[in-house]
Amino acid sequence: MRWKSFFRNKENRLYFNILFYFLTLLIPIVIIGLATYMYSLYIMKKDFNDRIKTNLQNAAQTIDGKMGSLQEISFNFFSDYTVRMLLMPQEMQDLEVKTEVWRLPKIIQRNENIVGDFTDRMFVFIDQKSVYVSAGVNRFDSFFNTMYKYDHYDLAYWAKKLDSDKYIELLPITSVKREGIYDKQVVPVVIRDRLQSYNAVMVINVALDAIEKTLKGNAVFATTRYVITDGNGQVLLDPDEYMKDPLFSKIAINERGDQVLKGELEIGGNLYEVSHAKSALYGWNYYSFTPISEFNRHTSSILVMTLLLCLVLVLMGVVFSFVFSSRIYNPIRNIRNVILDKSEIWSHEGHMPVQQANDFEQIQQGIRSLTDYHQKYKMKYDKHTNEYVESSFLFLLKGHTLNQEEILKETLQAEFGFDRAGYVCCGVSFDFKEPFYRDIPDTDRMLVMNGIMKIIGTLISQVAPAYVMEYRQNLFIAIINVESQKQASELLHPKFQKLMNLFQYDIHMYYDMTVGVGTFYSEINEIGASYNEAMTAIGKRNSEERFQIVDSEQLLIENRFIYSFFDEQKIWNHLKLGHIEALYDIVDQIVAVNVQASISYDYLGLLFKEMITTGTRFLVERGMDANSIPTDEKLSLLLNGERSVSFSEYSEIQEGIVAYYGRIIEATQTGNDSKSGSLVSLIKQYIDDNYKQDLGLEQIAGEMGVSLKYVSRIFKEKTGTNLTDYINQVRMDKAKKLLTETDMRVSDIAEHIGIPSRTTFLRVFKKMEGMAPNDYRSMQRK
16 A cells, blocks of 8 residues: 555656656667677677688788799799700700700709699600609600609690690699509699790699698688689689589689679588689689688677676666666755746746646746746846947047946956956957958858957957957957056967968958057056057058058057148148149158158047148138038048047048048139149249259159159140150250350260260250251351
């Protein structure tokens, strides 16, 4: 009754559920055990087969090596000088040869000793009268009829071999009898060579029992048996008569192409593992037959151990299932009760109440509600925190200061781990190329930028606490918390270099990349100063390098701009003249001078404001309303202090200022052609007054207050003559007058008109007048 009540008690169902779940974990153990058993069986069987196959191939290679040595012996024999001098038909032997012919058996014996463990007998004949063996010389007919008689090859067969055209021939297996007594089975190897215009034949008999001995010497198991067939399917070795099996005989005899006999084969009621190897030299087929019982005998103990181990694991699993179920039952029950008691909290917070279900579903629903409640609260908190931190940093980057900076410092310490002494601001600027906008769709570019920001944040956060944000398009700002300037250099530079390498070798065709590093400041309100230095460093990048790191600590940054009264006066003069291209050159020169002087990021913006104010003052002096000429959006924001300018976009601001000057010219003056004409008149007057001096185009452009390119183009348009040619023409006119009216030497005239080189003067004069100066003087005085 007590056990029945235990099972019926609703509270105890949780225990049985837990026990059931633990017991189900034994199913994978059983499956794994069976899989391990089958896999072990497969691996051992494969190893078993591979070992048999490898040893059979080794044996075949050994036999091939020995067969190959027979050819070498025959080659060495027929190449021997003594053999070539003494081996000849009997009727061709003179007395001297007959007295030395005893040497031939000695040479045969020496070669026979080399392969004696593999062959039965070696002999040579060159006619139908004598056969040379290691023991001496025998008569041809008595040797083949009595002393060494082949079952399948009679005397006439061997006589025909003298006329054969085959260099080497492997004869089918045959039995030989010595002195009429059955001896053994051999495979005759017949090798023919030509000596002194006669065919000589060497026969080397390979003993079949030597081949079988070689195979068994390489066998893994003593019970392995062998079958050998030649390339025509004829049986060479089959002591156990496996060829009588119809299936094996059919495959072995009709062996074709890539067909290979392998795997298990039943012969005579017994299973064998059959392996096959083929001779590379003569095409013999080797088959090995190893009883499957041999495999079972060697692996049975291992397989039994595997099964016992699986059984032990299952039993241990059952025991541990009861133990673990008992151990964790009470804690899980307590969790369930607590969740049920607090379920009203989730419903008040908008979550689904815990529904009536089994114990585990109740716990699962309760934990999910708790997790959702916590996650929702955390998301709200993180969102407000990030918005506060980002807005505070944006406020600081614009050069402002916080009145309650302690709140920001506490938030950074609690949420982002900012617990070090000071701050360094770094900028990462990307200059995206045309392929980026061509290859990457608009919808994916935001994902790319978010990915880049995550990569930057991840790399920097590995060495120091950091906050990374996208300050504006293609510019990421990182505020990094470090202990000192030295630590910033030691920690950040390797990470930024790693960032460079990552982007440079990945998709570098899409962009150029510059990292600017500001200096260390201990106060949070000085982050704006560090940002100013970082952006100034970016502006000082080397335009020839696509990927670079610029540290502001290594730069001499000027917190002032260069804009003299003379610069302002030149702008006013060209506003009066209406020379818009000259104004473009002047603005470009002023900005270039300041950039080269390492002007800071903030002061570059102040320079642009001052240049805009110059245009405004020009309007006021003309009696016009300064607001009557509108500026574009970027210039308006710059004037109102709502934005700053970066070095990466100062060329756009320059163009905006020049465009503003253009609108001023349109509103204040007309008649641009007359103004260009007045400039040409000034140039001509200057040349007439200064032709005796070294007159360069740069000097003229500087005096006129315009660029070299502009002064050359305007002069060409108005006169149809290059400025250089006009200068030369003025000088040549003066020279002609001096040649006609004075007796001055040519060299003195050249120096007088501003050409110090007599050679240059002669060349220019002849080019323009078609004759030498002295010829011109002579012609004018006739």
